[in-house]
Amino acid sequence: MNQTFQDELAGMLGERVSFSLPLREQHSHGEGYTAKGMPDAVVFAESTEQVASVLRLCRKHLVPVVPFGAGSSLEGHVAAVRGGVSLDLTRMNGILQVSAEALDCRVEAGVTREALNAHLRAGGLFFTVDPGADATIGGMAATRASGTNAVRYGTMRENVLGLTVVTPAGDVIRTGGRARKSSAGLDLTRLYVGSEGTLGVITEIQLRLQGLPEAIVAATCQFERFEDAVGTVTTALQSGLRMARIELLDEVQMRGCIGYSRLEGFEEKPTLFLEFHGSPSGVREDAEGMQELALAFNGNLFRHAERPEERTLLWKARHNCYHASKWLAPGKDNMGTDACVPLSEFSACINETKEDVRESGLVAPLVGHVGDGNFHLGIMHDPQDAEETARAEALAARVAERAIRYGGTCTGEHGIGLHKRRYMAAEHGAALDVMRAIKLALDPDNIMNPGKMLPDGPGG
Amino acid sequence: MNQTFQDELAGMLGERVSFSLPLREQHSHGEGYTAKGMPDAVVFAESTEQVASVLRLCRKHLVPVVPFGAGSSLEGHVAAVRGGVSLDLTRMNGILQVSAEALDCRVEAGVTREALNAHLRAGGLFFTVDPGADATIGGMAATRASGTNAVRYGTMRENVLGLTVVTPAGDVIRTGGRARKSSAGLDLTRLYVGSEGTLGVITEIQLRLQGLPEAIVAATCQFERFEDAVGTVTTALQSGLRMARIELLDEVQMRGCIGYSRLEGFEEKPTLFLEFHGSPSGVREDAEGMQELALAFNGNLFRHAERPEERTLLWKARHNCYHASKWLAPGKDNMGTDACVPLSEFSACINETKEDVRESGLVAPLVGHVGDGNFHLGIMHDPQDAEETARAEALAARVAERAIRYGGTCTGEHGIGLHKRRYMAAEHGAALDVMRAIKLALDPDNIMNPGKMLPDGPGG
Structure with missing residues (x-):
């Protein structure tokens, strides 16, 4: 990050940009995954237009941009592995529109799930997607999050109606709309949902809501x-x-x-x-x-x-x-897996997985959103113990590879980030080339969250 | 279409290609929309590999390819407006896998909705999406179809788990899988669902099923x-x-x-x-x-x-x-509209629409999937009567434009095809450039259903 860029950024944003070490450190990682990536600057955006200005500047100087919400990602999505700007969206926390009649709302990306539901409760409404963590809606959209309610109400894929996205060129686009369904052209909403900040920055989200159950x-x-x-x-x-x-x-x-x-x-x-x-x-x-x-x-x-x-x-x-896992294995870290398989394969998959756990000699409790075929192992290990960590990683790899073999996915709801890029080729085969072609077309300079989701290679 | 190409095509496919006028005429149009586009040849593909061979040959000779299913599209999707090959997929009618435990199945693109449900019934299962017509599953996926059950079970967007797609380069990719949810990379399944044959040819579809209700x-x-x-x-x-x-x-x-x-x-x-x-x-x-x-x-x-x-x-x-509409206005044609708006705007939108109908002096019954905010006018007109047809078109345009103004879409379930391209800019604004960039990246020679969905312009 050169001085000219820093000066221009500071001139544009004033106190909304920081180069301080503690803030940069705080924005260098999410949860769960230990790898860090220190950004050179942290920007606190307050509007879509500001995000657009930052992206135009970053593109001019070819500086990476890593969107940042609650920092609750488990897969290293927010680590600035190539430096650049950590774009913190938590100040964009406006709830812009709520309709009980249409059962929808529009929020800025930095609104958290719990803040939204607190706001909606009085009107007899709720937003269903519940990944556990009090994540931001923007982060949940970017990782295609789900959780315990998905079996009935769907994931972010089903519950996002439309988006405002800032493209890497700094253009502001709106995808989808408020209609519950549409056949009008390419489904850009679904393309950006789950794109992990690699195609642009989501700044507003139109969500489906439900009435609070009686x-x-x-x-x-x-x-x-x-x-x-x-x-x-x-x-x-x-x-x-x-x-x-x-x-x-x-x-x-x-x-x-x-x-x-x-x-x-x-x-x-x-x-x-x-x-x-x-x-x-x-x-x-x-x-x-x-x-x-x-x-x-x-x-x-x-x-x-x-x-x-x-x-x-x-x-x-x-x-x-x-926390219960930590109680089972005091002092150890929890390495999470996120396999999701067809329900017809769930029992076999779990049985083989539990056999793996026994063979590994590790403590690894299992909890699953079984209605969706999604389960997590919490593989307890001491990160200081290289041999134990290697065993934990081998176990996690077997879980991911087995899920793919059974026609499922290495990640049902956490996303790829850094840690699961190694499974992308096995899971997607030649379709990975199509993802790379889209990445290259929409972010030709690879400034958006580089080094994430797509394994290294053209456009990756 | 030059002779070399014709010879190569015939040599490759034998009796699976036809240049006969009646077959070409039959493949020159869908339903509802009167514009035709005569293909130069009709190919009856019998496997994904055959589709891939045809696409490789077409790309080499820069010949347009128009996928064709039941021919029940209402928006001119299947008209070969730039000639080329009409790729009929109805011989690919295998039901490849059904699982009652996973509540899913995999079918070839030419399987029709009614054939699938007849097959599933004995096992106590059904496929929910019901657009009325006995369309092929491939066509329904390509147009993001829905219908009367969508309010409860969703549209093709929610019910397609994965696809086999042949790219314009003749590569075969698989998107998605059998897991009910996934956060693994870009959602290519949703990108191809609703892409109207402009990005590639869908040859297999993995579908969600439901148990027959008690x-x-x-x-x-x-x-x-x-x-x-x-x-x-x-x-x-x-x-x-x-x-x-x-x-x-x-x-x-x-x-x-x-x-x-x-x-x-x-x-x-x-x-x-x-x-x-x-x-x-x-x-x-x-x-x-x-x-x-x-x-x-x-x-x-x-x-x-x-x-x-x-x-x-x-x-x-x-x-x-x-048919009831035709009974109301004997001898006239039915021009269908397909607006879909947020439920909060539905009443206002309908009232204004009915005022428009009164002013138009035309018979135009209204029927709607009201749970989704989607409604159709059947605008009865005599296509031989230019003045009446112009009035019908003006009425249809007002309906589409109003839906967009109310935060909805000009098409809830029929698709864009030829007829609704004129509304794409109003509905999508700058997001249209992103669609064009994707089209250009994935079909650089514009051989896939050219002249559809995207209005004329780069990549269109």
Whole structure:
């Protein structure tokens, strides 16, 4: 980053740019993934027009730009591995429009999920996508995030109606719109959703919303065998039973949750955490239907949680799986995997994975969004211990490669970032060339989040 | 098309290529739109590899390729406006894989919707997207089709998991996969869905399926005022009431249906046709909830149709709206519009549209997928009458332009093709340049369905 560029940037932005070491350090990494990439400057953008000005300047000087939101990415998306500008969008936190009639809203990229839902609650609305972390909507769009509610309401792919994007040339475009569906030309919205900041900067997002459900019931059910938990879910999905959340925790993860979150009355067995949304009688019927199914699959200890505080306890325990893993293996780090496979392959995939875990000798609790075929291992390892870390990485690689072999993906919801670029060729084959051609066409100077998502090669 | 190319094509394909006038004429147009474009040859491809060979040859000789399925496109997509090869995919009609556990299947592009559903029924499964016509799955993917079930199950955008695509260079790529969600790189599946054959040829499609619902109930409700019908639907959607179909027919369309389809016991008033899918008690609760809501909006004549033959009668009448329009205006053609707007703007948009219809002096029944904000006018006109046709076109233009003004789209489900290219700039603004850049990057010689979707200009 040359002095001319720095001077021009400072002249343009004043106190909205910083070259301070602590701020740069804070913007050099996300969560989970240890690799860092120090940016040369941190810019706090306050408007789409400012983002456009920064991009025009960066393009003129061929300076990399790395969009930054809550910094909760797990795959190194926000590390400035080639330096340049970390473009912090958290000051763009305006909620621009909400419509209860159209069930949609428009927000700036820096609005967080929890801030949005706090704003929507009074109007009887909610935004469904819940990745656990209080991520920004812009970051969630850029990584195609999902989470526990996706089985019913979809991921960011289904819930983003339109975008404002600043292109690497500094042009401002709007994609999609407010219509729930459209056949008008190339689906640019879906192209930018999940593009991980490699094609441009998302500055505004039009979102689908839902009405707050009249009634919510949670339930849990424990099983002796994994296959039975999965069989219950598969049969429920086939029969159209409506579940808002279906989470599967293995016996190791349950041991952690019982210990860390003080869950009472549970055994260390594969367990489903469920939630039903609808009318009071509807959710009761759904929960009872699920209970009947679970019994047919030898499920036991089926328990309903109708009171909000019971539900909160359950979902807090679910969201604290990460901390529960640390409780299981004090002092160790959690290396997360993110495989997603067709439901028909889920049991086989999990069984082989658990065999791998046993062979690895590592503690690696498993938790999954089983309704979508998505599961995470938390591979506990000591990053100071090279041999253990290598074993953890080998285990993670086997999980990713197996998912691809089973017709699935190495990442259901975390994204590629830095860490999973190595699987892109295996997963996409010749389609990777099409991705590279698009990257080259839309960001010919490769200033947008270079070194991410696409493995090294033309345009990568 | 020069002789060398013709000879090479014939040598490669034998009887799978035809230069006969009747076959070329049959492949020169779809439905609805009168413009034709005669191809120089018709190729009946039988495999992805054959498609790849044809594309390599066409690219070498810079010959246009127009993919052709059932020929049911309404917007001129299949007209070979620059000659070349009409690539008929109907012989690629294999159902390659079906999984009840994963709720998915893989089909060749030439499989039709009805053939697929006939195949799936015995296994208790169905494919939800229903545009009315018995289109091919490839054509439906290429135009991002939807229809009456989309409000509950989504459009082709939500129901295509992955694709096999032949690029203009003759490379075969696979996009997406069988996982229900993925964050692995650019969403090429969604890029090709709706690309109208302008980026490559879709030869295989991985689809999401649903279990056949245990119970289905249809219902109808009539209203004095449009706003009340729309208010009923909006409120139902906010409250999470689960409808599989919500169709709105205006009083003119109802007059046609009563007359043409001999619907008994209905008045010529705005009418909702509804369908509920679920458990027997669930659908009853949903239908009753809807009835209560409709009453609050002054709906009357609420009638349930629980017996299959009653339902069939209703939906047959709905699907025959096109013929009912012709019955209303004998000897005239039906020019269809396809606006889709946010639900909050739906009433205003419809009211202004009906005012336009009155001013036009034309017969133009209205029917809409109101749950998605999508509606069609069937503008009846005599194509031999230039003045009347001009009035019809002016009316259609006002509908498209108004939809865009209201934050919606000129086409909710029919696609752009030839006829709606004129609205692309108004709808997409500078984003059109991004579409053009992608077209140029992926089809640099512009051999894929040239003259469609993108208005004339670079890469168009």
